[in-house]
């Protein structure tokens with residue numbers, strides 16, 4: 314079959330990249346997999362050759378479809394997957410399946426037949442709501458940007474997306490932190506917020522905790538908005554003797570206490586998705602993601618079990634009731650919202666953010682919606698991106714999930730699933746919940762001295778009006 318020379322195929326061929334070494338490795342593995350004798354119906358997923366930005370789901374392929382250069386599998390191929398084993402003749406009668414271009418794809422083996430680039434397109438006729446701006450002026454509590462970003466560009470992108478405040482969690486420490494505060498917070502007070510990080514490389518220095526507390530105190534006076542702890546605590550950072558630093562190491566207690574005293578929320582990333590701790594085999598629901606980022610798997614590594622990490626984090630929450638902790642990525646419990654609900658009940662000082670977990674939430678829309686309605690004051694909007702990142706669609710995907718009752722859509726615009734391969738459903742939150750998730754919950758936990766520095770006169774008219782008049786029409 315020849316593709317019509319339309320925009321899609323042009324873009325696709327431009328995107329084709331020379332195969333990387335890793336892709337070749339994957340291809341070799343694919344070859345090995347193919348050599349396994351196929352019995353009955355065997356399905357294997359194979360990433361053929363993928364080149365993606367290191368930080369994940371980048372490609373703004375509105376044209377996700379652009380990359381779908383494969384002709385859709387014929388109905389006969391789909392029904393053949395359920396054909397009785399003995400009916401080999403009907404398999405042989407199937408139409409030959411056009412091989413997909415080699416740059417991307419999932420390969421499915423049915424018996425000894427292989428379909429590359431398998432990507433069934435839903436025949437459902439459902440509505441698609443495009444939501445370009447948050448319904449209420451939003452705080453993105455979970456951004457990462459580097460010092461070289463242009464603050465004006467960030468602000469412009471925020472204005473377009475209805476984002477009132479964006480929080481850079483990669484503030485660093487020491488001089489880097491000072492520079493970050495000067496370039497962003499001082500430039501756009503109350504809009505471009507910065508969280509500090511701790512200097513774990515200096516962990517063994519005498520007086521480490523006191524020095525970190527001093528840094529937080531000084532930075533607070535310069536507009537610091539909080540403290541971010543990366544998942545390295547508990548998983549990577551080691552002391553001089555080579556032992557992992559525990560999430561609940563008592564040496565950190567003065568830091569947590571100081572944050573409570575200074576009114577600084579602590580966003581603490583602990584553990585990771587369940588699939589990062591289980592074998593990277595054909596049962597792993599994030600196989601594709603972990604093959605693109607093999608170092609993200611903790612399976613078989615010298616780290617505590619996932620649940621032990623979360624329990625250590627829980628002990629910190631219990632010891633510091635006067636400190637507000639933000640559990641990013643649904644506090645590490647996005648696969649088990651009952652377990653998350655129990656934690657929210659148990660720890661009034663815990664709030665969570667949705668960043669990076671809309672895929673997880675949207676595949677269990679009933680449970681997710683119930684959770685939001687049950688804990689409307691405890692969930693924050695966040696993306697794990699930054700406004701204006703040129704190649705990301707995350708804001709409008711997240712808005713669509715939170716605000717609409719759109720059904721069965723992909724939580725990404727990649728040509729393949731960047732994390733888990735599932736469809737999601739919007740949870741159409743009511744306005745009183747949306748307003749809290751987008752706006753007022755963050756305003757409750759961020760330091761008022763930081764929020765109050767906002768000058769409404771400097772806001773674009775649209776945002777200013779919505780601050781005063783309520784939701785986007």
Ligand SMILES: [Zn+2]
Pocket residue numbers: 455457482697
């Ligand atoms: Zn993050």
